[in-house]
Amino acid sequence: MIAAQAVLETKMLLRNGEQLLLTVIIPTLLLALFSSVDIIDTGAGEAVDFLAPGILALAVMSTAFTGQAIATGFERRYGVLKRLAASPLPRWALMTAKTASVLVTEVLQIVLLTVIAFALGWSPHGNPAAVLLLLVLGTAAFSGLGLLMAGTLKAEATLAAANLVFLLLLVGGGVIVPLDRFPDAARDVLGLLPISALSDGLRDVLQHGASMPWGDLGILAAWAVVGLAAAGKFFRWE
Numbered sequence: 001m002i003a004a005q006a007v008l009e010t011k012m013l014l015r016n017g018e019q020l021l022l023t024v025i026i027p028t029l030l031l032a033l034f035s036s037v038d039i040i041d042t043g044a045g046e047a048v049d050f051l052a053p054g055i056l057a058l059a060v061m062s063t064a065f066t067g068q069a070i071a072t073g074f075e076r077r078y079g080v081l082k083r084l085a086a087s088p089l090p091r092w093a094l095m096t097a098k099t100a101s102v103l104v105t106e107v108l109q110i111v112l113l114t115v116i117a118f119a120l121g122w123s124p125h126g127n128p129a130a131v132l133l134l135l136v137l138g139t140a141a142f143s144g145l146g147l148l149m150a151g152t153l154k155a156e157a158t159l160a161a162a163n164l165v166f167l168l169l170l171v172g173g174g175v176i177v178p179l180d181r182f183p184d185a186a187r188d189v190l191g192l193l194p195i196s197a198l199s200d201g202l203r204d205v206l207q208h209g210a211s212m213p214w215g216d217l218g219i220l221a222a223w224a225v226v227g228l229a230a231a232g233k234f235f236r237w238e
Helices: 002-015 017-036 047-077 080-085 091-119 128-152 155-172 184-190 194-206 214-234
Strands: none
Touching: 002 017, 002 047, 002 091, 017 047, 017 091, 047 080, 047 091, 047 128, 047 155, 047 194, 080 091, 091 128, 128 155, 128 194, 128 214, 194 214
């Protein structure tokens, strides 16, 4: 039942034009544009080496947080979650299927973005286990926050808030603009955000060859625990 629901969730996600815009088109355009055109000072080295890890982090956020929050919010509004909760599929199994759908979508995103980044001259290096751990914790953190938003706000409010957060974190989360371009006080706060921890952690590994960015992993783990716990406690099914 979980596998069947996960396949259905994935198909619905990939058929949704707005979701494809967030999960595929926007990250791809940002990677290609800012890697090819010298608009933002990304420091020494090739721009794509700085941008690719940040765009991978953006892809995780767009699927696990923004896309999942919007889709789940409207499913809740239209009574889909209520009906599914009354089916033989347990609630925990439904959430497991949604998580599996997010992971499948992220794999497709990462493969696509990696191919594009290699075509643009990306030269990654570092510990693959650290990259995988960062992506898993980032997914857990954003998924918990997305489900918390979808399960507590109205669908229209979730749509507006999720898109607004996406835009704000795109600009201020170290995805395409280095955090050292911000004032010291703002940088200290922004560095604690999950998107900053994920993008900086991936950049430390893939660009600078760090073995294991424990500080960024700790921030992501804290967000994951808080977000998932809050979603489990406050999520309303109707």
